[in-house]
Amino acid sequence: MQTADIRQRWLDFFARRGHTVVPSASLVSDDPTLLFTVAGMVPFVPYLTGIVPAPYPRATSVQKCIRTNDIEEVGKTPRHGTFFQMNGNFSFGDYFKEGAISMAWELLTSSEADGGYGFAPEDLWVTVYEDDDEAIELWKKVAGLPDERIQRLGKDTNYWHTGQPGPAGPCSEIFFDRGPAYGIDGGPATDDDRYVEIWNLVFMQYLIDDVKSKTDFRIVKELPKKNIDTGMGLERVAFIKQGVENMYEIDQVRPVLDRAAELSGRAYGANHDDDVRMRVIADHVRSALMLMSDGVAPSNEGRGYILRRLLRRSIRAMRLLGVDGATFRELFAASRDAMKAAYPEVERDYAHIEQLALGEEAIFLRTLESGTSILDGAVGETKAAGKAELAGNTAFLLHDTYGFPIELTLEMADEAGLAVDRIAFDELMTAQRTRAKADAKSKKKVLADLSVYADYRAKGETVFTGYTELLTESSVLGILVDGQPVAAAVAGQTAEVILAETSLYAESGGQAPDQGRIVGDGFELQVLDVQKPVKGLISHTVKVVSGEVGVGVPATSVVDEQYRRGATQAHSGTHLVHAALREVLGPNAHQSGSYNKAGYLRLDYGWNQALSAETRTEIEEISNNAVRDNLEVVTRELPLDEAKALGAMALFGEKYGDVVRVVDIGGPWSRELCAGTHVRSSSEIGMINIIGESSVGASNRRVESLVGLDAFRRFAAERALVSELSSNLKTRPDQLVERIGDLVANLKSAEKRIAQFEAKALTDRVPALAANAVRTGDVLLVAETVGSLGSGDELRSLATAVRGRLGDAASVVALTAEVGGRPVAIVATSPAARDAGANAGALAKTMAGVLGGGGGGKPDLAQGGGSDLTAIPAALDAVRRAFAG
Template sequence: MKTAEIAQRYLEYFERNGHVIVPSASLVTDDPALLFTVAGMVPFIPYLSGNVPAPYARAADVQKCIRTNDIEEVGKTPRHGTFFQMLGNWSFGDYFKEGAITYAWDFLTGAEADGKLGFDPKDLWVTVYEEDDEAFELWKRIAGLSEDRIHRLGKDTNYWSTGLPGPAGPCSEIFFDRGPEYGIDGGPATDDDRYVEIWNLVFMQYAIEDVRSKYDFRIVGELPNKNIDTGMGLERVAFIKQGVDNMYETDQVRPVLDRAVELSGRRYGADHEDDVRFRIIADHIRSSLMLLSDGVTPSNEGRGYILRRLMRRAIRSMRLLGVDGPTFPDLFPASRDAMRDAYPIVAEDYARLSAYAYAEEATFLRTLAAGSVILDASLEATKDAGGTALAGDEAFLLHDTYGFPIDLTLEIAEEAGLSVDRAAFDTLMQEQRARAKADARSRKRALADLSVYRDLRLKGETVFTGYTDLETESSVLGILVDGLPADRASQGQIAEVILAETALYAESGGQVADRGVIIGPGYELEVLDVQKPVAGLVSHTVEVTSGEVGVGQPATSVVDAANRRAARQAHSATHLVHAALRDTLGKTATQAGSLNRAGYMRFDFTWGQSLSDATKSEIEEIANNAVRDNLEVTTRVVALDEAKSLGAMALFGEKYGETVRMVDIGGPWSRELCAGTHVSTSAEVGLISLVGESSVGASNRRVEALVGLDAFRSLAAERALVSQLTSTLKTPREQLPARIAELTASLKAAEKKIAAYETKALGDRLPALVEKASTVGAHRVVAESLGTAASTDDVRGLALQLRDRLGASAGVVALGAEVGGRPVVIVATNDAARGAGAKAGALAKVAATALGGGGGGRDDVAQGGGTDAAALPAALAAVKAALAA
């Protein structure tokens, strides 16, 4: 039974049983405590926690998930994968334990001919929370299981909570017995390789407080509405139904593994270590493809870092299998073809996805080449120093700064006859992980703070009237001061105010929040920010500028009309520039982010190279032609599927409901899903002036533009500057580029002549400097300050010439100079001096310490520098003192 068929059977079964089928949310979650959707319940947290009323009583879904906390186990066990799919059925105050158990057992054991899965009941075992007698009895009655097939387990495995105050409850898990060839008999409590968990039923029935850990808390009572949260692992069910040993051999994953086998020339099943690498590749390529399809791009932080890590682990595994060249052009198409039936977007958008993937592989292959050079130098230095192990901090630097994998470092070090101080490396890694966990805990605390909005959200959604009105009369539903509910806020205080209706736009979709005021009887509030802390609720951060505001009072939100007008211009300009980019570059240039504020817009898009001046001019002209043509701007609310069928573009990672707001400019020429505010016709945008284009990561570019009056003022300033140049240089405007080029060339020629004179002047000082050589200890030493020099290279060249003039005796040269306003000291030693113990690198460090900086280098020539040029005499004296010691 194919994986996609299992999912389809699941959805059809629960739809027949009155469940609303909910599409999968993005892998990118807006939960501040999470980078990704790590479990099927994540999109439903607002409903399960009671912060937002559930829009349905019962639902079912197939949710995409990414989880990397067990990444080191990928490939080693039959069930650990970074990307996985959870089949879930949900009840919000509707059916409870009996219903959940009935549905689960019926779907699992019902006949395949009836659209169910056809598991043999004798292969299924169940666990319940040790104190949940109700679930124990229900399993006996509904499933007919004997008591020895129902294991009672403790809180560590069979009790669910978020680790925060709020909802919690016991859970019950269903396991499949793979048979005696996979382990010992006795049920789930004895062997989790033989007995594979396939379904978890959470009975969310209690409220908890005083949470000391995930399993240490105080139950304060039952929830008024009990919920059901279930999750069945699609990949786990698939490998059982397909009769294979693990999830990596299922129909959605195995094709990538097979392609890796072909590329490597090695056989799957012949060697355990190779098999683990094949599975890592199969898992990570699929996970990378799915992350890319949800708008994540490789980077050095956050979600992008996780994606980069997955890709690089796959590349590293291919390398360890003996393949050094590019492999993504073979592996990613295999994953695309395996996943396209379940997720058509991976095929429809493959040109964009593959551009990121292939560019990342090319970048990392260059990184590996560069890292190998650095590692080789470190290994050589370790050997020269008589060491047997590469320092842990050097291995960590390669890993953390250059992305060089530790196991590759271990492999290359072993080939060089050295080990790696793995203990020191692991300590540094643990410290880094501790910092990451501390950051995650701080984000989790931020999530906990959202509970203060629960009661306010239960009063209904905030109505946004700002599409048509700039003033709206309403009332104060709630006030928060320092994050806590309050009855009132007084003059001078900063507070959050929630209104029933508002004309003020909350920051979203790239558009910044409105400016404005909220006024009422006896008070006025300056609006500092407007946000949506939870779905459907708008919160205004305000400063009470006069009077006192209280809950229940009348309130009128007033938008700063000039700022809103300019923000609308910028947002509509963003749509025009997006359409112009696609006209110029093609349909693969899609939006990757934006920011719109009054008078300014920036737009990030997928593209792998910088834009030429001609291309930028063409984009600017197309966008301004659209302004000139006074295109009609229309907005309408339509079903999401209808909007997609009409070709509306959506922002990756943005969450959309069943209905969406679609913005057209000139009909289908620019058609996007957008909740922002816009002009009525394109002519209202005014002038669009591109002022910047830059890279914001691999295969991502950014254009920036000024809009409306800001664009005009910028161009007027440039006109004034050009006028000043034409007057000063007495050159017509059209001849300015040639005149400035001429002057620049003349200046460079003059600088070269001056540098040549300065170099010659330094060289002329050579005989006098030789005469100043003195004996310090066992060395003949020249330690002099040259004053100012044109370049460090000049000082270095003179030092080397001086060293040669000192003859065969132990000679040390230390020359100081001020170069570009900063002090530098060059130290050079000859063979005899080095034989007597004088090392240039060590002496340069001594000098640099006196200069307030750092230095070092080879034993024969080295450099030190700092910030205090007045300390050059002291630095040279320190070199002499070190030689005399």
């Protein structure tokens, strides 16, 4: 049974039983506490927790998920995958335990001919929460399961909650017994790979609080509306139904594994370590493909860092298979062909995905070269010191700074006959993870706060009137201060205010929130921010300027007209620049992100090289021609499929509902899905002035532009600058470049001559300083101040030149100078002087102590400094006393 068939049977089964089929949400989660969608229930959390009223009583989905907490287990076990698909069915106050258990058992055990999965009942086991007698009785009643195949387990495995106060409940897991060839007898309680968990039924029936850990919390009461949340692992069922050994060998993953084997010339199944590497490649390439299809790009933080790690682990695994060159073109094409039937967007966006993957691969292959050079140097130093172990901090530096995998460091160190101090490395890694976990934990606090919006959201969605109105009369639905509901807020307080209707635009789609006010009888609120904390609800962060605002009172939202005009100019300008980019560079120059505020726009797009000055000018000219042509701006609301059929661009990685807003500028020339605010015709944009173009990743560039009056002001400032330069340099504006070029060339020539004169002046001082050498015991000592110099390097050169002038004699040269208003000391010693016991590092430290600072260095050459220029004579005396003694 192919994976696509398993998926479709699931959706068909539950659709026939009254479930609304919900498309998979993006891998990029809307939950601010999560980097990714980590489970099938994540998109439904607002409905399960009651924050947002469920739009349907029961639903089903096949959700794309990413988990990386077990990344080190990928390839080693039959079931650990980074990307996976979770089949889910959900009930929001509709059916409960008996319905969930009955439908699960029917789908699993019905014959394939009847649309089921055809599992033999005797191969299935279930676990239940140890105190859930009701679930046990239902399994006996519905499935006829004997007691020995129903196992009671504790809270650590069979109780679900979010980790925060809120809904929770016991769960029941269904396992498939692979047979005695795969492990010991005894059921799922043995935690053996023989028993594969394929389905988890969560019975969300309690409200909990005082949550201290997964197993330590307080049950407050039963929920008035009990929910069902279930999840079946699609890949796990697929490898069982396809008769293969693990999830890496199913039809959606195996083609990548086979291509890796072909490229490496090694056979899958011949060597355990190679098999693990091929499975890692197959999993990570598919995971990276799916992440990039949802708009994630490689970077050094957040989601981008996870993607980069997956890509680099794939490259490292190919290297361990003996392949040093590029392989992503073949591997990603194999994964695309395996996944496109289930996810057509993979093929549609493949040109951009491939561009990202190949760019990242090229960068990391170069990183491997530079990292290898650094590692070779460290290996040489370790061997020269007679050590057998490479320092742990060196391995950590390679890993953390250069992206050099520790496994590769271990392999290459072993080839050089060295071990690696893994204890020190692991300590540094643990410290880093601890910092990361502490940061993540601090961010998770947001989740608990969302529950305060449930009552407001239950009253309906906030009506946004700002497309047509700048002023809207409404009423205050709620007020929050420090995250807690209050009856009123008074002058001087900062609060969140929720209105039934608002004309103020909430930040979304790259557009910054509106500026403005909320006013009413006896109060005025300055709007600081406007956001959508939960789907369908708009919240205004305000400062109470005067009076007192209370819940239920009439209030009017007032948009700052000048700011809104600038914001609409910028957002419409972004559409023009995007269209111009695609006209000049082609369809692969696809927008991957944007930010707009009054007078400014920033647009990120897929491209792997800098724009030439000519190309940048061409894009700017096309954009301004569109402004000049006064193109009509038309907005329409259409079903998503209809909008896409018209050619409306869905921006890479963005999420859209069933009904979308289409913005046309000049008809199909610029046709995008967009919920932002826009001008009525392109001439209202005024002017577009591109001020920057830069790199933001391996295959992403960024254009920045000023718009409208801000663009004019920039041009006016540049015009004034050109006028002033022309006047000062007494040349025409069209000759400025040539004139400034001549001046720069003359300046460089003058600087070179000055450097030559200064070097000669230093050289001329050497004989006199050497002549001042005083024999102190067995050593010739020069202890002098040389006045003011331009740098410490000049003083160092002077000291070493004097030492050289004194020849083979045992000599110590201690010189001081004023450099940048501070005292600097240099000490240089000859070999004979060092044999006699002189140490430049110790002497420099002594001088620096007198000068009010610190210093030190090697026995032959050292430097010190301080802050007290008046102490220079005393510092030189300290050196003389050291030798006199």
